[in-house]
Amino acid sequence: MIPGVSIYEILTVTTLLFFIGIYGFVTRKNLISILLSVELMLNAVAVNFVVINKYLYPDMLQGVYFSVFIIAVAAAETALAISIIINLYRLATSVEVKATETMKY
């Protein structure tokens, strides 16, 4: 609970954050940027969990725990994604999305 700040304001910010992530995911050409956009979306969701827990069910902790869980999964996922990108770079000497288009049709 942050005094003077209502739940709507915080949710507006996280929604913006989430859609910025989606926008980045869809438009970026560089795989690293896409990965960053995915992280933005994850963080938006994690913040949502904490906020909804604190504002609506102050005597419970599930939301907080779940956000911790999301952070752990995000870390693992990032490591995995980075390793895929490195392998792709070795294969195609590029981290552009265009380099992965060989699977078209």
Next chain:
Amino acid sequence: MDFTYTILIPLIPLAVFLILGINALKIKENVAGIVGVGGLLASTILSFYTAFQYFFKVGKVDGVYQTFVEKTVWMNFTDTLAIDMGVLIDPISVMMLVVVSTISLMVHLYSRGYMHGDQGFTRFFAYLSLFSFSMYGLVLATNLFQIYIFWELVGVSSFLLIGYYYTKPSAVAASKKAFIVTRFADFGFLMGVLMIGYYTGTFDFMALNNPAALQDLSSPIMQYSGITFMGFSVITTALVLIFAGGAGKSAMFPLHIWLPDAMEGPTPVSALIHAATMVVAGVYLVARLFPMFYFVEDGIALQVVAYVGGFSSLFAALIALTQHDIKRILAFSTMSQIGYMMMALGISGYGGVEGLGFTASMFHLFTHAMFKALLFLGAGSVIHAVHSNVLQEMGGLRKYLPITHITFLIAALAIAGVPPFAGFFSKDEILAAAYESNRLLFWVEWTVAGLTAFYMFRLYFGIFWGKERVYKHTPHESPLSMTLPLMFLAIVSAVAGFVPFSQFVSPDLAGYTTHIHMNIAAMSVGVGVLGIAIAWIMYKKETDIADKISSAFGFLYKWTYNKFYFDEIYLFVTREIIFKRIAQPFAWFDKKIVDGTMNLIGNSTVDISKKIKGAQSGKVQDYAFAFVSGVVIMVMVFIYFMN
């Protein structure tokens, strides 16, 4: 008496076929020969044991031969209509067992010498075993459908063996021709079988051949015989159709065109299949259904059999006069002799001495198998020595091939009807039966007897006497493995006539005594000797009488030499009429309309998919965008309607 063990007679060759056929490339020539001959020897011993048991021990009860049936139901359609598998033991099937076994064993022995060193030796013996299996199955069949199954199997083995030299285009063409012509005839057989099954409600020979039921128009078998088709009872029509199948297999006019070409196969095959056993299957089929043929509608179907047989025998004998290929002469002679058997069946009565025609037909089948197989094997021995089939390239061979010469002479005397050789007795019975019931056919057959003697001795003098000539390789007598069967068959051909056949085989199974019909015998021997004498004058020494006669008869000679142009007629009908006028429009319709519709559907699908496949870009981002937009739209719709 339990005859179940006879099932082994066909099954042993089947096992041999499987062993040799599956390992055709691995088994050496020697082993294949021993396995093939050994398997058939076992079947032969069993066959002779069966014959001994049946004819002399247990077959006869109160003077009438019993029929033994051992069967198991295979497919059941109604209470009465079922397809069984089993064995039927009666005088004609046992007689056929003996014939098939004897000839097949001799041909197996002979083939070990004749096919020696051939690349496909094992394959050849495998096919021979397959044929023996099918033929035994055909002979022992208990019902129409079983006989039909084995009928097709002998057709297949015949096809395989005619086309044995499959690198030779003429052999391939001949095997195709034989298969298509006989298959075409078998279509009639199948129709007949189905009609019999539909109207009488049974396939079983025991039920169908019951004289009492056949004479009673209200019995289950005859209850629908009142239904007519083209003026005849349906049963008669069915019988004529069945006979059409038999005529195809037995090379009766007008379905005979495949038999001369079938001589492309190895000579032992011609002896076994196209002279002694398979081609008489048609005769056997009519004999098997003889009570039906005789009693249904006073034997109209039997009349058809008689006239087709009589005409075929004359027709083939005329063609045989002018042919040059020795195997083809024998092929036409076979056709002529089978015509004899068919004719004899056709004019036969049913009970007691009336059944002389039936007995004579079976007797002739028996003796003909022996001496015709001997003639073919002798011809094979000659071809083996001279490396040619053409009569003009032979002459004076009696010095080089003494055993072949003597055995061939015995066979020629037998087929010409000279006493005391086998052919005389059976031919005498046939002529006597014909004399009693149909004078026209009697005179036809009497003429054929003379023609037979003439062309047989034209062949004999042409091969063994005639011009002395110098051969590139001095001909030498065949090895013992080939001459031994010749000698055995020569002995049989000489003495088989003394078997009291009418005691064993008769339509009403009772047996009766026959005697030689002196006046008819005198006539037939007279015409036979006349034929031999003419052949002696024309061909013993090299003379130009034959050439003079052939040029005097100009177009007649050309007609018979070209087999009355029957091959050409068939080719014209198939190529010009059926292929061009009927098949081609159908082919056009099929290609343009039927195939066109299908191609249109397929091509338009491909075109559309080419146009829209760009939507699948292969980029994850595009898919994610589509997914997110979809979710957003759905959420918006959801919110809109919730409020």
